[in-house]
Amino acid sequence: MLHFGQISKELLLIIDNQLPDYQLLIPQNAFGSIIIPDLPYDCYFQENNLYLGPVIGFIPQEKFYKDPQQMLMRFAKYEKIRGLIFLFRPENINRISNTIEGYYFNPKNKEFIEGLFPFPDVVYNRISLSKKTAKLFNTIFNYPNTINKLKFWTLLRNHADLKAYIPKTLKYTNSKSVLHMVEGCNSVYLKPYNKSQGKGIFHLKESEEGYLLTDGSFNSIHIKNKKQLNRVLKRKLKGSYLIQQEIFSIIAGKKIDFRVYLHKDQNNKWFLSGMESKIAKEGSIISNFINRENMMPGEKALQQYFQLNSDEIEQLKTIIFELSKKAITEIEKSGYKVGETAIDLIIDEELKIWLLEAQLNFAAEKKLIRSEAEQLVLPIILPAPFLYAKTLSGF
Numbered sequence: 001m002l003h004f005g006q007i008s009k010e011l012l013l014i015i016d017n018q019l020p021d022y023q024l025l026i027p028q029n030a031f032g033s034i035i036i037p038d039l040p041y042d043c044y045f046q047e048n049n050l051y052l053g054p055v056i057g058f059i060p061q062e063k064f065y066k067d068p069q070q071m072l073m074r075f076a077k078y079e080k081i082r083g084l085i086f087l088f089r090p091e092n093i094n095r096i097s098n099t100i101e102g103y104y105f106n107p108k109n110k111e112f113i114e115g116l117f118p119f120p121d122v123v124y125n126r127i128s129l130s131k132k133t134a135k136l137f138n139t140i141f142n143y144p145n146t147i148n149k150l151k152f153w154t155l156l157r158n159h160a161d162l163k164a165y166i167p168k169t170l171k172y173t174n175s176k177s178v179l180h181m182v183e184g185c186n187s188v189y190l191k192p193y194n195k196s197q198g199k200g201i202f203h204l205k206e207s208e209e210g211y212l213l214t215d216g217s218f219n220s221i222h223i224k225n226k227k228q229l230n231r232v233l234k235r236k237l238k239g240s241y242l243i244q245q246e247i248f249s250i251i252a253g254k255k256i257d258f259r260v261y262l263h264k265d266q267n268n269k270w271f272l273s274g275m276e277s278k279i280a281k282e283g284s285i286i287s288n289f290i291n292r293e294n295m296m297p298g299e300k301a302l303q304q305y306f307q308l309n310s311d312e313i314e315q316l317k318t319i320i321f322e323l324s325k326k327a328i329t330e331i332e333k334s335g336y337k338v339g340e341t342a343i344d345l346i347i348d349e350e351l352k353i354w355l356l357e358a359q360l361n362f363a364a365e366k367k368l369i370r371s372e373a374e375q376l377v378l379p380i381i382l383p384a385p386f387l388y389a390k391t392l393s394g395f
Contacts, residue, residue, distance in 0.1 A: 001048055001049045001050070002026065002030060002050050002052065003049060003050065003051045003052065003053075004030075004031065004034075004036060004052050004053065004055060004118060005053070005055035005084075005117065005118035005119055005120050005121055006055075006098070006118055006119035006120065006121070006138065007031055007034065007098070007118040007119070008049075009030060009031060011026075011030060024050075026052070031118070033099070033116055034099060034116050034117060034118055035115060035116070036052070036084075037084060037104055037106070037113070037115065039082070039083065039084055039104075039106075039107070040082045040083075040107075041053060041082060041083050041084075042054065042082055042083060042395045044395070051394070051395075053083045053084070053121055053393055053394075053395050054081070054082070054083040054084070054121050054122070054389070054390050054393035054394075054395040055083060055084045055086075055117070055118065055120045055121045055393070056081075056083065056084065056085045056086070056120055056121065056122055056123075056124065056386060056389045056390070056393060057086060057088060057100065057102075057117075057119075057120035057122070057123040057124070057137070058074075058085060058086065058087050058088070058123070058124045058126075058386075059087075059088060059089065059090070059123065059124070059125045059126055059127055059129065060087055060126050060127070060365075061126055061127055061365075062089065062127075064365055065087055065088075065089055065103075068087055068103055068112040069112070070365055070368065071365055071382075072110060073368070073378055073379065073382045073383070074365075074382045074383055074385075074386065075105050075107070075110070075383070075386070076379065076382070076383045077383040077386070077387060078105065078107045078386075079107070080387060080390075081386050081387060081389075081390050083390070083393075083395065084104055084117070084120075085104065085105045085386060086100070086102045086103060086104040086105070086115065086117050086120070087102050087103045087104075087105075087112065088100045088101065088102030088103075088117075089102075090127075090129065090130070090133050093133070093136065095136070098118070098119055099116050099117065099118065099119075100116070100117050100118070100119065100120075101114075101115075101116055101117075102114075102115065102117060103115070104117070119136065119137065119138075120137070120393075121138075121139065121392070121393035121394065121395075122137075122138075122139040122140070122141070122389045122392040122393045123137045123139065123140040123141075124140075124141060124142065124339070124385045124386065124389050125140055125141065125142045125143045125145055126142065126145065126361065126364075127145060127361075128144075128145060128146065128361075129143055129144075129145065139392050139393070140337060141337045141338060141339040141385075141388070141389070141392065142337070142338060142339055142340065142360055142361075142385075143336075143337050144336060144360070145360050145361045146194075146360055146361050147331060147336065147357075147358050147360055148193040148194045149191055149192075149193050149194075149242055149357050150171070150193045150240070150242060151334075152327075152331075152357050152358055153166065153169045153242065155330050155331060155334055156327055156330060156355065157169070159326070159330055161323075161326055162323065162326055162327060162330070162355065165323055165352075165353055165354055165355050166354070166355055167244050167245045167247055167354050167356070168181070168184075168185065168244070168245040169242055169243065169244045169245070170242070170243045170244075171240075171241075171242060171243075172190065172237065172240070172241035172242060172243050174230070174233075175226065175229050175230035175233050175234075177243060178190070178204065178229070178233065178243055179226060179229070181243045181245065182204060182205070182206060182211070184245075185245040185246065186205060186206055186246075187203065187204065187205035187206070187245075187246040188203075188204050188205075188243050188244060188245055188246055189201060189202070189203055189204075189243075189244045189245075189246055189285070190202040190203075190204060190233075190237060190241050190242070190243055190244075191241060191242045191244060192238075192239055192240065192241055192242075193239070193240045193241070193242065194239070194240070196359070198216045198286035198287075198288030198290075198291065199216070200216075200238070200239075201215070201216050201285065201286055202214065202215050202216075202236065202237075202285075203215075203246070203285035205246075207222070209222055209223075209224060210222070210223050210224045210225055210228075210229075211223040211229055213229075213232060213236070214285050215236075215285075216284070216285060216286045216288070216290075216291060218283060218284065247346045247348055247354045248348060248349065249346045249347060249348055249349070251305045251306070251349070253282050254279050254280055254281070254282055254284075254293065255279075255280040255284060255285070255286070255287055256277055256278070256279050256280070256287070256301060256305060256346075256347075257277070257278045257280075257287045257344060257345070257346055257356075258275065258276070258277050258278075258298050258301070258320075258344070258345050258346065258347060259275070259276050259277075259278065259298075259342050259343070259344050259345075259359075259362075260272060260274070260275045260298070260320055260321070260324055260342070260343050260345070261273045261274040261275070261340070261341075261342050261362075261377060261380075261381050262321075262324055262325065262328060262340065262341050262342075262343065263339065263340045263380075263381065263384040263385070263388065264338075264339045264340070264388045264391075265384075265387070265388065265391075266387055266388065266390065266391045267391070268388075268391055270325045270328065270329075272317065272320075272321045272324075273340075273377070273380045273381050273384055274376075274377035274380055274381055275297065275298030275299065275317065275320075276295060276296070276297060276298050276373075276374075276376070276377060277295065277296055277297070277298045277300070277301035277302075278292055278295055279292065279293050279294040279295065279296070279301070280292060280293060281293045294373070295371060295373040295374055296373050297373075297376060298317075299313050299317075302316065302347075306347070306351065316347075316351065316353075319353060320345065320353055323353055323355060324343040324345075324355070327343060327355055327358060328341050328343070328358060331358060336360070338360060339385055339388045339389070339392075340360075340381070340384065340385055340388075341358050341359065341360055341362075342358070342359040342362035343355060343357075343358055343359075344356045344357050344358075344359065364378075364381065364382060365382070
């Protein structure tokens with residue numbers, strides 16, 4: 001019985017003494033219209049069953065599906081994975097025939113070739129996928145592929161080991177909830193639940209004249225009293241928001257944020273795959289791509305801005321990794337299937353770590369057209385999910 005992805009077929013075994021020892025010939029059209037591409041595969045027997053693979057499905061964002069050559073770095077470690085890796089989109093799935101149209105990676109010429117494939121052993125997901133589609137696959141990871149700021153806070157705020165590392169946070173209901181937080185913290189961030197890259201974020205602090213509200217485009221509004229604040233917030237805040245205390249990380253007049261990347265390895269264990277720091281432009285309330293002055297490896301920022309030596313940096317990285325691993329493990333317990341994540345955090349002037357949010361759909365290929373500093377993590381983080389996918393596939 002030959003198994004290839006999620007299809008199988010009973011085949012007649014013929015002994016051919018002209019073949020070298022330990023070699024099998026399998027017809028490419030054994031499964032009819034589903035062709036077995038000529039690739040280096042792994043295989044194993046279980047009694048009368050021969051498993052050929054791995055067969056890995058990959059759902060990228062549409063722009064990269066249309067131009068997969070942009071994603072070649074993802075396949076840099078193909079020789080360790082082997083097998084069939086194919087790209088597809090949800091609309092390419094035929095639920096009647098249990099087949100999928102897409103493009104497979106050919107390592108010989110580093111091209112992507114169109115074909116018809118079986119349902120894979122495992123799916124690596126990079127898009128917002130419906131529950132109905134996700135249920136079609138036996139094994140899928142990075143699904144769901146987003147976790148909003150509210151859920152992140154809700155899951156971790158009462159965790160015994162993590163609650164001390166989560167900034168004070170409240171749901172926004174009205175200006176009274178904001179004032180309550182400002183009175184205790186002096187300055188707060190107003191963050192939309194479901195937006196990323198700094199979109200929709202506001203910073204509010206007390207001033208001599210009353211309050212100062214600033215957005216991510218350096219626009220500020222001076223507010224005289226509570227009544228005016230109420231009117232402004234009603235006009236500015238569209239959708240659901242969180243109110244979060246400001247954690248002061250401004251060194252040399254600039255806001256510094258950190259991001260760590262975590263991936264699962266071939267033993268199904270989390271490891272720290274990269275760390276970077278984002279230095280905002282002077283006066284900016286956020287450090288997103290547009291408002292960023294510089295980016296550098298996290299280790300370099302800890303040395304340059306926090307004056308830490310190599311031993312101190314490694315000790316701090318160990319703490320960051322342990323906290324981040326506990327956070328993503330808690331997220332997994334809530335029903336998320338995760339193989340990679342980015343954790344955004346702040347390190348304050350006393351070297352305390354504050355966890356802000358988890359990014360399951362972080363910018364990856366997009367970094368290929370950005371600065372050299374942004375691309376430094378790519379050789380590790382881009383191929384890592386396929387190595388993990390092979391583990392999940394059973395090969």
